[in-house]
Amino acid sequence: MSPLTFSLKSPPPQRLDLSKLTPDRLKDMKAAEIQRVAIGTTHGPLLVGDVFSLKGRDAAEIRFDGGSDRFDFLGHGMESGVIRVEGDVGLKAGRRMRGGEIEVRGNAGPWLGSQMSGGRIRISADAGDNVGGPISGELAGMSGGLILIAGKAGRQAGERLRRGMIVVSGTSGDYAGTAMIAGTLVLLGKTGHLPGYLMRRGTIVLGRGAQSLSPSFADSGPQELAFAALLATVLAEHDVKTGKLFKGTLRRLAGDLATLGKGEILIG
Amino acid sequence: MPQLMLNGVRIDDTFAEAFGMVATAIVITAPTAKWAEQAAVTMTGFATSVIACGCEAGIDTAIPATESPDGRPGVRVLLFAISAAELQKQLQNRVGQCVLTCPGTACYAGIAGSARLKLGANLRYFGDGWQISKRLGGKHYWRIPVMEGEFLCEASTGSTTEAVGGGNLLLMGQTRRTALAAAETAVKAMNEIADVILPFPGGIVRSGSKVGSRYPALIASTNNAYCPTLKGLPHSALDPDIGAVLEIVIDGLTSDAVRQAMAVGLKAAAALGPDAGPVRISAGNYGGKLGRFHYHLKELIG
DSSP states (O other), rough: OOOEEEEESSSSSSSSEOOOOHHHHHTOHHHHHHHHOHHHHOOOOBBBHEEEEEEEEEEEEEESSSOTTTTETTTTOOOEEEEEEESSSOOOTTTOOOSEEEESSBBBBBSSSTTTOOSSSEEOOBBBBBTTTOOOOSSSSOOOEEEESSBOOTTTTTTTTEEEEEESSBBBTTTTTTTOOSSEEOOOOEEEOOOOTTSSOEEEEESSSEEOOOSSSEEEEEEHHHHHHHHHHOOOOHHHTTTTTSSSEEEEEEEEEEOOOEEEEEOO | OOOEEEEEEEESEEEEEEEEEEEEEEEEEEHHHHHHHHHHHTTTTOOOHHHHHHHHEEEEEEEGGGSSSSSEEEEEEEESSSSSSHHHHHHHHHHHIIIITTTTOOOEEEESSSSESSHHHHHHGTTTTTEEEEEEETTEEEEEETTEEEEEEEEEEEEEEEEEEEEEEEEESSSHHHHHHHHHHHHHHHHTSEEOOOOOOOGGSSSEHOOOOOHSSEEEOOOOGGGGGGSSSOOOOOTTOOOEEEEEEEEEHHHHHHHHHHHHHHHHTTTTTTHSSSEEEEEEOOOTOOEEEEEEEHHHHO
């Protein structure tokens, strides 16, 4: 069976709530039923059929031909299957995702993978602020899974990260890994000010350093870590190019000593 | 005993009798192959027989850097014991004392399987609160600070109850020299087989045992039927042309692996011929009533 494909007819007239269009939710639905799923977010009603033309039947793999920064809540809470988007996505793609895979050939908006606990998200271009982070009132961010961003990321990537890994191949904004609880945040490009601000545990890897580092980290100096070699192997399995970053020593900063202080920033 | 012939070597029409065991495997890596091997050699020392060592352990194979979990050269070690509880204890003690302590090493699961044994999950306490938990690629690791840097250890490894211990061959030569040549040749061939170890020194045991003893305190004693100094006496199983007997014991993660190892070992030894190698090859059993696994030499050479 061919993948269930949603082709964008024209740019969406309003922000879309795509949370209902996941492999888990669509697997037992007929095409006619899917056409009638409401995806609007304003007073004006909007159904799938108004925005997309449908093709294919296999909901285990969903494709979006064409994207938009108005594609919100893509793959919300998905547990299995694959969603591929040829284009951009908006707010909170992959939020609370538990399994499966999201692949976006374009940009993603803020809160990408917010509070996700499993599965994999791959973004071919840039992501917005708060990758993996909690929304207001939530105590923890991402708690499992993997987010791979080939381009840049905005501010506060990996805020309150608890478990899982976020990899940003390009540059990233200020306050990456703020209040990290644990987990691994790999920032291969240069990052902004004060990464790891108030982090408790967890690992931040900086491929090209930061604009400024918090003084409340203790410098443990250069380290040769088997863990670095393991991390390099795992990243290579996901086609992430790390060059010579993990070949030599990594300077280890322990902190943030303004709080628990059992985290680390490893600088290549 | 009826006999078959292979390249001029007499093959007893008998069978090796082996037992079900619980086994596990780990992979040890280090910055150089030398130190990975050193850790493996140390942790598999004094692990020849479950009779007195708690487990039987050995090196299965070297793992090239390109195939190891962290891109460094490694060694795969197998451990066999008679119960999961004993295996857990031996694994923890041996990795804790011999791998954790060895410069540069890291330690990973070497076998899949849902029945898990704790590895780093126990050793982490050595970190005294400074240990770091890491989950990567679906696996759980512990990083434990040590004086040289950091010991990286996977939290758990798998285990199997399909393992077999006690596959064996008895290689009989005209002299000690030819018996040793036969055994060394067989060991070399058997070491190429995956998922098996030969737990005795260099793979070879010169003091094969029988069950029981005239002394009540001993559960095993010398296999007097195969001692050349007792040749000619009643109960001797040796022919006049036999001057020395060496045994090879094989433990494997599967019965098939043990069978395959025995077959290649037997054939390699027999290929030497009776002058340079064995004049006769046999195998040890207990009448077939004790062990679940029987390996008939006739089938191995077929």
